[in-house]
Amino acid sequence: MNSRSLTYLPTTVPLPIPEEELLDLVNKGKDWALMHGAAMRSKKNFSADSLNFAPFSLLPSTMTRKNFQHAVELQTIFQELMHKVAYDKEFLTRCLKNTVLVDEFTAKLWQIYETVQKEGETQPISLGLVRCDYMLQSCNAEEKETPTETNENPPCNWKLVEVNTIAAGFGWLGPASRLIQRYIMEEMNLHDRLQNLPDNNALSGLCEGMLEAWRLYANPKAFILIVVEDVSYNICDQRFHQFRIRELNPNANVMRKNLTQIYNEATLNENKELVINNQIVSVVYFRSGYEPCQYHGDNEWEARLLIERSRAIKCPNIQYHLAGCKKVQQELAKPGVLESFITDKDSIKAIKDVYVGIHGLEFDECGEHAINLALTNPEKYVLKPQREGGGNNIYGIEIKEYINKMKDSQERTAWILMERIFPPITKGYIVRPGEPVPPTISEVVSEFGMYGVIIGDSKKIISNRQVGHMLRTKTATANEGGVASGLGALDSPYLID
Ligand SMILES: Nc1ncnc2c1ncn2[C@@H]1O[C@H](COP(=O)(O)OP(=O)(O)OP(=O)(O)O)[C@@H](O)[C@H]1O
Numbered sequence: 093m094n095s096r097s098l099t100y101l102p103t104t105v106p107l108p109i110p111e112e113e114l115l116d117l118v119n120k121g122k123d124w125a126l127m128h129g130a131a132m133r134s135k136k137n138f139s140a141d142s143l144n145f146a147p148f149s150l151l152p153s154t155m156t157r158k159n160f161q162h163a164v165e166l167q168t169i170f171q172e173l174m175h176k177v178a179y180d181k182e183f184l185t186r187c188l189k190n191t192v193l194v195d196e197f198t199a200k201l202w203q204i205y206e207t208v209q210k211e212g213e214t215q216p217i218s219l220g221l222v223r224c225d226y227m228l229q230s231c232n233a234e235e236k237e238t239p240t241e242t243n244e245n246p247p248c249n250w251k252l253v254e255v256n257t258i259a260a261g262f263g264w265l266g267p268a269s270r271l272i273q274r275y276i277m278e279e280m281n282l283h284d285r286l287q288n289l290p291d292n293n294a295l296s297g298l299c300e301g302m303l304e305a306w307r308l309y310a311n312p313k314a315f316i317l318i319v320v321e322d323v324s325y326n327i328c329d330q331r332f333h334q335f336r337i338r339e340l341n342p343n344a345n346v347m348r349k350n351l352t353q354i355y356n357e358a359t360l361n362e363n364k365e366l367v368i369n370n371q372i373v374s375v376v377y378f379r380s381g382y383e384p385c386q387y388h389g390d391n392e393w394e395a396r397l398l399i400e401r402s403r404a405i406k407c408p409n410i411q412y413h414l415a416g417c418k419k420v421q422q423e424l425a426k427p428g429v430l431e432s433f434i435t436d437k438d439s440i441k442a443i444k445d446v447y448v449g450i451h452g453l454e455f456d457e458c459g460e461h462a463i464n465l466a467l468t469n470p471e472k473y474v475l476k477p478q479r480e481g482g483g484n485n486i487y488g489i490e491i492k493e494y495i496n497k498m499k500d501s502q503e504r505t506a507w508i509l510m511e512r513i514f515p516p517i518t519k520g521y522i523v524r525p526g527e528p529v530p531p532t533i534s535e536v537v538s539e540f541g542m543y544g545v546i547i548g549d550s551k552k553i554i555s556n557r558q559v560g561h562m563l564r565t566k567t568a569t570a571n572e573g574g575v576a577s578g579l580g581a582l583d584s585p586y587l588i589d
């Protein structure tokens with residue numbers, strides 16, 4: 093365990109739960125999850141025809157109402173910021189000019205951006221389905237020497253992990269987590285406490301965002317295209333969007349294609365509309381295209397360029413994708429930068445309060461200072477490349493090795509160094525497929541994601557709203573908490589005062 097995770101949060105109910113009752117609840121929870129699509133395809137024993145339930149926390153994790161509400165309020169502020177950043181070519185250029193010299197993936201995205209900028213804008217409107225990720229940090233984490241277990245609430249504030257502008261998942265699994273835990277609490281006769289599970293309409297909210305963009309395109313026959321991986325393990329978290337869109341508007345059609353299929357099947361018509369199998373596509377929702385391995389070669393890059401050249405409304409468009417780069421988020425944290433995008437003083441303060449220190453690794457005084465910090469206290473930092481999708485960051489002692497390897501090479505300028513957040517620990521039962529039951533009590537930490545929709549162009553924001561949330565919980569000793577990678581588990585907040 094890292095030495096600074098010293099604060100404990102109260103549990104929703106006193107633990108342990110007697111073994112027989114626990115076993116019964118776990119088995120019910122597993123079946124509930126499987127039968128309601130809180131599930132994933134197995135990576136180990138893949139079959140397109142079967143699902144495993146997704147790992148989940150048996151009971152929700154406590155969170156103060158104040159913290160919950162705070163994250164709700166921050167959402168539209170961050171979205172306005174990201175929107176303005178995405179449409180600021182000069183700022184994006186300044187942020188990424190060194191990165192594109194050494195990071196091939198970002199360079200390819202940049203090339204597409206430059207190409208479509210030169211050719212002229214075909215679709216001024218962008219659709220952002222954004223997820224801000226936070227962890228709580230105890231207000232006095234640094235002073236404590238020994239862990240204290242208390243059923244009182246230590247004061248904690250949010251710290252921003254990052255803002256995701258592409259393929260922010262869990263729009264379904266977020267709400268589904270609440271539904272599993274709600275069922276478990278009902279089985280425990282805790283009916284009077286269910287009002288502490290906040291509503292979560294993330295799936296509908298995100299789908300309504302897509303439908304709003306679809307209506308703006310003003311062609312009721314046009315399709316929404318979901319750009320998918322070659323194999324979708326997290327299939328429930330994509331198909332449920334498709335099903336919900338059908339429920340919300342029976343006239344809206346959805347198709348799913350990977351980048352290779354788009355290369356083979358898509359063209360632009362004389363109006364620069366994206367056409368696939370004789371159908372016009374009005375909205376493109378990327379659930380792939382954020383990792384180098386999702387582009388097998390030039391064809392997939394051609395497909396991405398074709399989409400960007402088209403009149404379809406993209407989620408995200410290329411500049412929103414670039415605005416979500418970790419390098420851009422690091423530049424935003426520099427003194428005086430926020431002020432050039434946001435005028436409201438309270439909003440600027442609200443953003444600054446949730447930032448932790450983030451450093452660039454350029455060959456200048458600040459970069460050298462950051463290198464020194466990383467080499468002196470690696471356990472206090474996370475070293476991040478320009479990647480999405482989890483599993484790419486470097487932690488602890490390995491940071492030293494990485495920094496020593498690259499400190500004299502240009503490569504370092506494509507990385508950022510972020511202060512590590514040490515969230516408070518709580519205890520819970522994590523239920524995983526293929527593991528013995530009943531589970532034992534684990535020490536866990538959580539990461540909260542807040543969703544929102546933002547639609548607009550370079551001159552105005554048409555819609556900007558918060559639409560739901562998700563909570564992921566992982567063992568306190570794990571660095572990252574990806575649910576698909578097996579480390580994290582579905583969870584949802586239980587609000588306390
Ligand atoms: N500053 C930090 N302090 C503590 N943990 C962190 C920090 N930054 C990242 N992490 C952990 O690493 C995970 C991945 O980090 P990050 O979100 O930056 O990368 P990513 O590849 O974009 O992941 P995702 O696909 O979830 O967006 C986070 O979900 C969190 O668990």
Ligand SMILES: [Mg+2]
Nearest residue numbers: 254256480481
């Ligand atoms: Mg991310």
